Amino acid sequence: MWTLAGVTLESRILLGTARYPSPVCMRESIVRSGANVITVSLRREAAGGNGAGRFWDYVKDLPVRILPNTAGCYSAQEAITTAHMARDLFDTNWIKLEVIGDDETLQPDPFGLVEAARVLVREGFEVFPYTTDDLIVAGRLVDAGCRILMPWAAPIGSGRGLTNPHGLRLLRERFANLPLIVDAGLGRPSHAAQALELGYDAVLLNTAVAGSGDPALMAAAFAQAVDAGRKGYEAGLMQPRDHAVASTPSNGRAFAELSGGES
Numbered sequence: 001m002w003t004l005a006g007v008t009l010e011s012r013i014l015l016g017t018a019r020y021p022s023p024v025c026m027r028e029s030i031v032r033s034g035a036n037v038i039t040v041s042l043r044r045e046a047a048g049g050n051g052a053g054r055f056w057d058y059v060k061d062l063p064v065r066i067l068p069n070t071a072g073c074y075s076a077q078e079a080i081t082t083a084h085m086a087r088d089l090f091d092t093n094w095i096k097l098e099v100i101g102d103d104e105t106l107q108p109d110p111f112g113l114v115e116a117a118r119v120l121v122r123e124g125f126e127v128f129p130y131t132t133d134d135l136i137v138a139g140r141l142v143d144a145g146c147r148i149l150m151p152w153a154a155p156i157g158s159g160r161g162l163t164n165p166h167g168l169r170l171l172r173e174r175f176a177n178l179p180l181i182v183d184a185g186l187g188r189p190s191h192a193a194q195a196l197e198l199g200y201d202a203v204l205l206n207t208a209v210a211g212s213g214d215p216a217l218m219a220a221a222f223a224q225a226v227d228a229g230r231k232g233y234e235a236g237l238m239q240p241r242d243h244a245v246a247s248t249p250s251n252g253r254a255f256a257e258l259s260g261g262e263s
Contacts, residue, residue, distance in 0.1 A: 002201060004179050005094065005126045005148065007065065009036040012196065012226045014067065014181065015219070016206025023058045025215050030062060033219035038064050039096055039204065041071045042086045067128065069096035074109070076116035083120055095120060096128040096150070106156045110137040114144055121145030130183050133167035135174060142175065149175060150183035150204065153195065157207040159187025162194055172199045189218075189225035196229025197237060 001008055015035040020026035030038060040055060059066075068086035073079040076099060083095045099116055101109030108131050117127050121144060129141050133151045141149060151171055154160035162168060163185070172180055182195040183204040192203045205222055212218040 002179075004037070004201070010034065011036045011223070012202040012230060013192075013219075013223060014039060014183075014202055014204040015209065016204065017055070018206055019210040020215055026210070027058045027062070028216040029209055029219040030059065030064065032216045032223070033205075033209070034223050036064055037067050039067045039069050039206070040090070041069055042082055042089060065094070066090045066092055067094050067096050068092065069130075070098045070116075072100070073098060074100050074112075076112040076119070079112070079116045080119050083116075083125060084123075087125070093124055094126045094128065096130060098130045108132060110134065110140070113137070114140045117141055117146055118144040128181070133164050133171060135167070135170060138171055138175065142178070148179045148181065150181045152184040153182050153191065154185025156184040158185050159208060160185055161187060161191035162198075165194070165198065168195070168200070169198055189221045192222050193225040193229035193232075196226055197233050199233055202226075 001010055002012065003009070011034040013033050013035045014037045015030055015033050016039045017026055018041060020029065038059065068083075068090050070079040070082040070086070073082055079097060079099045083097070086095060087093060097113065097117055097120065099109045099112035100106050101112065110131070113129055113131060114137070117129050120127050126148070127146050128148050128150055129146050130150050130152070131137055131141060138149050138151065149171070151168060153162045153168070162182075168182070179201045181202045181204055182200050186192055186195070186203060186205060187208050192205070195203050203222075203226060209215050209218045209222065
């Protein structure tokens, strides 16, 4: 059990709801992942024609909270406007804040991100900012009032895993009292386990699950990996050494003394 924005959760997976082969597959993947929080794009739901109603048909009886996002926004004002629309549509003050600065990498615009975060926090939103592993940007977001940080492991949908584990470790050390969630770039269950082993509180997944050959099975695999990674972190991970250490004691071992004479 852990707490996110005042809500007690069991699962350390936040699951995206885009790119699944079908709504039925999406629902099954949510169930198999055990996720208590799912993300949804306001733009995608609006494009579907029925707004939140159609989406709720598939998730209304699941024990999940909705985390709307501002995916596809390229300016602070656009993200702020989208956040307000999402709050009205999904009846939540939670918002995953995305302000994109580069079309190719989908890297966040740090200036627009901080600007939008400051406004939205002031207007009563619980802001989940999608950011990079940059320590200074993270600090500015905290100064703006964010109580949660969501740094990437790698660019969205790249599946490259933790490209800068040192940077992520530094964020975990510097913001020890904040929930930190690795968001974007995870491609394998082992990547998620690695993030949890660093002490991160959770991971947010989408493409690695929805784009696999069997999304529901992959969701279950990530759930197991996250659980293993967290347990490893809590147990205390063995640190690498530069030399070997025998696992079998030498005391009492049998040996033969060789000599040149007869016994």
